[in-house]
Amino acid sequence: MHVWGHNEESSNSGEGFVQVSGGDLQRLRQLNSLGSIRALREADGPLTLTELATRTGLSRPSIGDVITDLQERGWIAEVEPAAGGMGRPAKRYRFRADAGHVLGLDIGVNKVLALVTDLAGRTVASGRTAVSRGTTRQERLDAVNRAIDAALVASGLTPDRVWSVSAGTTGVVDRQGRVTRVWELPDWVGVDLAGYLGQHLPCPITIQNDSKLAALAEQRLGVAAGVHDLVYLHVGRRPGAALMINGMLYHGFSGATGEIGLMELTGWTTMAGELESCPVAEGVPPSAAAGTVFAAARTGDPEALAAVRRYAGHLAVGTAAMIMTLDPELVVLGGGFSRSADVLLPALRSALEPHCLRVPEIRPSSLGEECVALGAACQALEQVERHYFSPEGSLARPVAPVR
Amino acid sequence: MHVWGHNEESSNSGEGFVQVSGGDLQRLRQLNSLGSIRALREADGPLTLTELATRTGLSRPSIGDVITDLQERGWIAEVEPAAGGMGRPAKRYRFRADAGHVLGLDIGVNKVLALVTDLAGRTVASGRTAVSRGTTRQERLDAVNRAIDAALVASGLTPDRVWSVSAGTTGVVDRQGRVTRVWELPDWVGVDLAGYLGQHLPCPITIQNDSKLAALAEQRLGVAAGVHDLVYLHVGRRPGAALMINGMLYHGFSGATGEIGLMELTGWTTMAGELESCPVAEGVPPSAAAGTVFAAARTGDPEALAAVRRYAGHLAVGTAAMIMTLDPELVVLGGGFSRSADVLLPALRSALEPHCLRVPEIRPSSLGEECVALGAACQALEQVERHYFSPEGSLARPVAPVR
DNA sequence: GATACTTATTATGGAGACCATGATTAGTCC
């Protein structure tokens, strides 16, 4: 199976069932090593061999063998024994999250943010550069480069020690990682991001739509932790949506999922006008109008409240269409306007009511402006997971995989 | 893990990754047995040991051991060696699809159909009873019972030799198999189908919405074979939809996926009127009106063509909303009106054009009126698969599992 | 501070599953 193509995923092929993966005795050892690594990664603290034995189902002597092996290969490390217990103190082991690092990029309209995280997804360094709507393609790419450099410098890593990179960008991104459609940046269509990043970073590279990565971040680290089926609503100047199904991002056939806002009858392309044309926002520049209206609505201004209600009414049409199609467990409200969720969320909920069989729970996003970059890091970690920690993975030795 | 709850599925838990499943040597043997069974099941004809060795990756002596074991337990059978080759003729083995049988039920408005299939999904017997919109709940259940009896008699099986049952019914079916909402049959809501069927059939029982099962059948056996992401459109008196995502039926949080037709602005609940009120169908009873209009449109009648266009225009709104949300590879046109796909399909396609970023391929359903029952059989086979042929399964011995 | 107790580690022997290799068997071709 070809795992390292840019955006290709190792879709558990077949008709929904797991590929059975037997083999010889080395294979069995590999599976048991994977189980041990998984147990250590998922535990909160370090584990003793006895704890590992019960979690993996292996016997005490066997797990000892497996762990020594993994330790020699550099995947796990020994920790000080716990003090103050009965009996002989047990050795304790932890997963070496510092064995490798990944890079998560948010290439936005107004900023570029690069995060370096370890294998547990903890941010260890970041870099940021400011750009704007008018920034040209080449200037924007240069800004990406500077942000990456800054993050790498701060982390003390050289580019060849980065294991995987994922970048979020506006627009539709197809399975091959090409930006096929963009609305906000005129010269961004067709940009070869993977190619550009690949000049300096020899590791696997994934490109993805920014809303999708924000959804991923919320489901992994944020307000939707543990929820398997959700709709992420990006509410801002240009609204959008992303879907997570069975705990995985859903990309569809050509990467254009969640684009219901492009159907004219939803009114999503024009609904921002309901806020901008509100008398409360007269004289305020369009970029700040929404905030002004939400603030006024918060104080009870009737005109502002009516404008928010109309805005939510439009938003509800497209949202209800997705809800009725997918019946998700949760809707996450993200994007710039989600800062005003206290005003917007109740309006949206009551606007959804008449359209829906069942209005799902709605929660405002919790990760703030690093959301997309964090999601990118999650995506990069998933690549690493597939390469090292899946049944098809190698678990060979912690070194940066080459593309 | 609890596998045999009525409608509960063993969702490959976790965040999209396969559970690593090591263990001891017996476990390894089990995995290799599963691999061999899978290879035999997926092959067209019988296989020799050498062929099996290359397909599973095991060595020749080992696969011999595995196969002998499986043969002794009754899962596979030896076949006549192939005649006329060089060298010593090799023993050949096949999967014993006749080792067990499942029951697929279509409990429709106008008919009840029961199919008995073997483990390869081949129909070996069927039973059918006629019902109508006015049939009461109890009468309908009795009709189900008679259809099952007829199918079992025809197959020569006793009820305790059925391995798994799945039934398709109109309405929304939740995860527990309860019929929570029905539009066509007034007294059908809340019917305890699983409980009723369980009185006579001691095996696992699954209840599912009929459109979903039709979609499953088309994806497994029909026009959508091999397609992973599709929208199944049921076009008939009461239109509906079902979704398959990543090669699996998608049920959503409360089982109510694909219900976009309930949003008023799609016009799905009233669009049949466009056909029934067409002058061409004057005096024709409503149940036959659509067919008359389609037939007239086929001959070029301008009024009929306009009616079909208007109908397709309504249908396109809800369909486009699902397409823009999900970006599927394929749309399958099923249900009663799909018999007139030659007229309806082009109209739908051109009505979708202005709404969609990309209009996916649209194919008419191919399985005809047994579609739902076949889908039910597929669903029942999936239960069997989980019980016997998944890494969590037992592969113990081919006997009917008890609930 | 010695002794009992508790828990982990280490060492030993055994069983199961797989593999490589070579001897044997059962066909076809000439």
Added chain:
DNA sequence: GGACTAATCATGGTCTCCATAATAAGTATC
């Protein structure tokens, strides 16, 4: 009937896991 071909059978070896017992390193108690 003999050469050739390809499958099956038999042998011994390796790997991984397990159960059990002996040893080690702490705490608790007197």
